[in-house]
Amino acid sequence: MPEGTNRGAPQLSFDELGTPLREVTFVVLDLETTGGSNRTDAITEIGAVKVRGGERIGELATLVDPGTGLAPHIVALTGITTAMISGAPRLPAVLPDVLEFLRGAVLVAHNAPFDSGFLRAACERHGQVWPRPPVLCTARLARAVLPHDEAPSVRLGALARLFGTETTPTHRALADARATVEVLHRLLERVGNLGVQSLEELLALTRESAPHRPTSGQRRKRELARDVPSAPGVYLFRGPRDEVLYVGTSGDLHRRVRSYFTAGERRRRIRDMVALAERVDTVVCAHALEAGVRELRLIAAHQPRYNRRSRRPHRGWWVVPTSEAFPRLSVVTTARDGAMGPFRSRQAAASAVDTLLDAVPLRPCTQRIPARGAAATPCALHEIGRCAAPCAGLQTPQEYEPGVRALRELTGGADDTALRRLADRVHDLGERGRFEKAATHRDQLTGLILGLHRSQRLAALAAITELVGARPDGAGGWEVAVVRHGRLAAAGVARRGVPPMPVIDALCLGAQTVLPGDGPLRGAPADEVHLLHRWLTTGGTRLVRADPAWGEPARGAASWLPWAERARPVRGHPEEAGLD
Known part of the structure; x- marks a missing residue:
């Protein structure tokens, strides 16, 4: 099934399913500033280099007039003087060209939050739309790729000396951007050893903290993905005894299986599974639906220890009327005709039974009663009008039959009178100011509606x-x-x-x-x-x-879904109870 996404990740403007690094356009950018905290007009110089596939394809460099003088320590650090920037364009004139240079590319910078933060703030102030490019920080990438004993410091100057770059960082924007390009290329040469081959994996690597980076065991096993096809289907990780450890599905099997051996995989139990895996089998499917169905069937067949759901597809709880002269409601695990369900838990099924007993006149007791009744004494439920006491012979099977028929018509979607009766009760309780009781009945009715709807729509398709x-x-x-x-x-x-x-x-x-x-x-x-x-x-x-033609019952629970969706917690006012 599809995996969860990182809510904080930027929206990519190209294939999010996996972009090979050789096809990615990077814009490596560096800013020089006045050194203040203002993230708008404090920019004094912009330098950017555009690269793709290891080749330089464009450069952009300009001084920017921030509208203020420069502090002596900034002049000493960068060599940029107030006289140099006094005739330079202001930021509103420069910004459109910078954004156009960034279009469709990944923004790269050393300590990228600093540079991207300045540009984003500038867009907000000057009425430009920030394109939200993917952002890659070479400082974070270096810390993720290089061992500490090799690179105690990940400052740009230190990395330039480590890699022996042709360009020396000088605190001038274009020179520092060029040096960062060389550092980036040296780091990209290293990430292949970590199983990183796509942009998405590269971005995930820089987002991960050290405990979540791929282990050496994961890196060694990336060869398991080598022969996996790039097609939709199902994959099965197998252990040392050929047992199935885990079953999953993907629109691109090769890309998904490969991701298990990179930093993108954070789940501890899945890392444990990868450590045991010896082989990956695949089943290529026509499309995602077939893959999803095959996944369910394979999980049911093998019950892999690392899959958490769907290992018992036929396991469910059903509410059924018993087969006796005076049928009662029973919760069972084997469905038969006339059953309502399935429910995920016995508790949910039992709650549906309680609500159904408020809707249809069936006996709530659990004893078996012969057709001629019994010599029992009517219980308290008879005294309060909840039961006609067939156990005492006060009701015949023929007199009891309308309740059974009402249940059958309700669960089958032929008659929703019982739902209307329950909804009227909720409304009446709210009108009389009994909001807590109204809330309880409302929640019970909502649960019954949802359970009936699921049961009826699935039964209609299965028929x-x-x-x-x-x-x-x-x-x-x-x-x-x-x-x-x-x-x-x-x-x-x-x-x-x-x-x-x-x-x-x-x-x-x-x-x-x-x-x-x-x-x-x-x-x-x-x-x-x-x-x-x-x-x-x-x-x-x-x-x-x-x-035959596909249709759901006209008076089924589907027509009651708006009622259930309008329901709101009762907190002291009828309008809050969804009673209007």
Whole structure:
């Protein structure tokens, strides 16, 4: 599945999935300033060098008039005098040219936060849009790449002496930028030993603290990614006994597997997994949906110790009516027809039972009652009107049947009268100022609505004998999926220029035969049905055909989702309870 992103990372203007370093344009920049804390007009000189693939392709250098004189110690440090800058352009005139020079490139500087901070503040003050380029700090890169005994200091002058650069830093902008270019190239020669081959990996390396940098074990095992194809699919890390340690999926298998051996991987348990791994197997898939489904199935089959989810796809909790003369609600792990679910936990299922008992007139007790009733004495629930006491023979199975029918119609989406009754109760409690109780009932009803909606939408998809969906692949073609009873039966792609219908017909002919099982999901794992439902209802997917027609119940829980979304915590006022 797709990995989490770094919220603080800049928005890249090119392929974020992995840009080879040889294809990246770097603009190495240096600023000289008046030495003050003002991050706008304090700039006195700008120097920048543009490089790509190790070749210098452009330079920019200019003095800037900050509108003030220079302190003697700044003159002594840089050699820039007040007379030199008095006739120079002001920053508003220079800034557009600098931003244009930066366009589409990675901004590189030694102690980059200093230089990028000045430019960003200048844009804010002078009405320019800061392009938010990716920023690379050569000082941080040096600390990440070079051992401390080799480079005790990562100051620019110290690194220039270490690498023997042709250009000596002189505290003049262009000279320092040229020296930084040479330092950058020497550092890039070193990062290959860390398994860093793309811009994204390089940026991740500079963001990581020392404990999160790749270990020597990770670096040694980067060869495991050598033969992994650059295609969508599933990857399996295998251990010393050929056991499956971890299963994952990616749109680019080679790039994703390679990332496990670089600084981009921070999870401790995954680092432990990589240390055990001896081999990486891959399954190339037609598109991301097929990869996602295969991942779920492989995790279920192998139950890898380092995967945390979906290891038991058929494990879930269902609410079902029992098979007896006076049915009651029961929480079970095996679904059958008429069941509601699945729920992620027994507690969630039990909460749904409590809410259902408020909605439909079923007995809340757990004893088995014969058709003719029993000689029991009615309990307190009968006294408060919560039960008609079939246990005492005060209710016949025929009299009890309307409650069973109401449950069946509610869970099947044929009648939402019970939901209306519960919503009216929430509203009435709010009107009478009983806000805490209204909040409790509101939360229970919201949970029931969400549970019913999940159950009904998944059951509706699983009921379809065959469904074909097609989604644009972003390159003028179509990703195709054949779904049978809630399972992916075939997947393929009709490339740009290829008529899609013959491809679809061929996929249907060769698709897996799926025999429906018991229960609302016809034996399909809930996670797979959910994944298919999401793919079919998002991303511009088109329904090619369905047999029988795909539809959800008209009076199902879907129509109640707006009510659930409007619900707000009750804190003393009816409008806060979502009761209006």
